[in-house]
Amino acid sequence: YERQDQRLPKQRLLVVANRLPVSAVRQGKDSWQLEISVGGLVSALLGLKEFDARWIGWAGVNVPDEIGQEALTKALAEKKCIPVFLDEDTVHQYYNGYCNNIIWPLFHYLGLPQEDRLSTTRSFQSQFDAYKKANQMFADVVHEHYEEGDVVWCHDYHLMFLPKCLKEKNSNIKVGWFLHTPFPSSEIHRMLPSRRDLLESVLAADLVGFHTYDYARHFVSACTRILGLEGTPEGVENQGKLTRVAAFPIGIDSDRFIRALELPQVQDHIKELKERFAGRKVMLGVDRLDMIKGIPQKILAFEEFLEENPEWRDKVVLLQIAVPTRTDVPEYQKLSSQVHEIVGRINGRFGTLTAVPIHHLDRSLDFHALCALYAVTDVALITSLRDGMNLVSYEFVACQASKKGVLILSEVLKLSNAFEIMFIQKD
Numbered sequence: 001y002e003r004q005d006q007r008l009p010k011q012r013l014l015v016v017a018n019r020l021p022v023s024a025v026r027q028g029k030d031s032w033q034l035e036i037s038v039g040g041l042v043s044a045l046l047g048l049k050e051f052d053a054r055w056i057g058w059a060g061v062n063v064p065d066e067i068g069q070e071a072l073t074k075a076l077a078e079k080k081c082i083p084v085f086l087d088e089d090t091v092h093q094y095y096n097g098y099c100n101n102i103i104w105p106l107f108h109y110l111g112l113p114q115e116d117r118l119s120t121t122r123s124f125q126s127q128f129d130a131y132k133k134a135n136q137m138f139a140d141v142v143h144e145h146y147e148e149g150d151v152v153w154c155h156d157y158h159l160m161f162l163p164k165c166l167k168e169k170n171s172n173i174k175v176g177w178f179l180h181t182p183f184p185s186s187e188i189h190r191m192l193p194s195r196r197d198l199l200e201s202v203l204a205a206d207l208v209g210f211h212t213y214d215y216a217r218h219f220v221s222a223c224t225r226i227l228g229l230e231g232t233p234e235g236v237e238n239q240g241k242l243t244r245v246a247a248f249p250i251g252i253d254s255d256r257f258i259r260a261l262e263l264p265q266v267q268d269h270i271k272e273l274k275e276r277f278a279g280r281k282v283m284l285g286v287d288r289l290d291m292i293k294g295i296p297q298k299i300l301a302f303e304e305f306l307e308e309n310p311e312w313r314d315k316v317v318l319l320q321i322a323v324p325t326r327t328d329v330p331e332y333q334k335l336s337s338q339v340h341e342i343v344g345r346i347n348g349r350f351g352t353l354t355a356v357p358i359h360h361l362d363r364s365l366d367f368h369a370l371c372a373l374y375a376v377t378d379v380a381l382i383t384s385l386r387d388g389m390n391l392v393s394y395e396f397v398a399c400q401a402s403k404k405g406v407l408i409l410s411e412v413l414k415l416s417n418a419f420e421i422m423f424i425q426k427d
């Protein structure tokens, strides 16, 4: 979308995503601290400038009382954000359960949960019911704030039911839906008991977008094979209505990173880091602590490197920023213990009294510290086992303006990421 005439007001856009760009942390009874949310979706959409955009989403906290809800709504309004308040049980069934225990692993080819994982929440059906209920709650908030002419842009696997809920009430709303993860082959999608409902609902949108042509093709072929609908070069036809389907490889606001490198506080950080790691090559991983990111595999590969190349043992350090995520989901808890165990063993094995080979941080870094870290890094390791589009690799390249660092990019990202990175480098 490009605004043809810069004098005209910007198009109003309602961005609807499960997570708002800021997450709330309760400070006192009615006061909140807002922190930038972590994840590819937020990083990608922070660059939206052509629109007069408002976000609608969950603020990441349970706020049962009305006074608290009012206070948070007011604080978020300053950031052009509108909260959807989800109760604890809905979050458990919809977010922890259906979204993160079922769709997320399935869309990344990790299969459906085994019995033990399913029974830790409730049955599949009740999780799907909660998913639909939550999507309806998002739709209600959209309707409340919708003004004629607005474009509503729904995001990600949390909200596949939303296009249908929106169109049911008002068929004139312009609705787009974009997926930030891979869309799997129809062979995988057909494993989902609710496969038909989800596809039909997404098709209620006017435009459906994916990161790559392959994901778009998988979606169209799932509609053909599962719903028996015809795929055309433009999209999918359903009872005379065409839903356009296309690939829109998402990027980052690279200027934001490039500009940050010039700030005095970032320069100071860079100086400190250079002194701290003088004489050692810096390898860096920045990921949410998610099974798709290949963090244990990355650390084990680093161990093998140290084992086979003893001359490198005091000349290289691996900094792994592993931001905790979805910590109420048992699979993520298991991953966290596994990673801690491996890091402890390797540091015990190769560390000395004065240095350890791996610095593992269980938290995110603030934006300026992160830019400085990217700038001093010699080798960035992006080892995803499967990923929609990895934005950390872009951020690293954007911050490497004056330095020839190396990006080691997992083979699975070759088709999506490698292409976009060429553009950032060209700029």
Ligand code: G6P
Pocket: 019, 038, 039, 040, 041, 042, 156, 180, 181, 325, 326
């Ligand atoms: C991925 C998803 C996003 C999600 C992010 C962080 O990038 O595509 O929709 O917001 O992970 O995960 P979380 O569950 O913390 O929102």
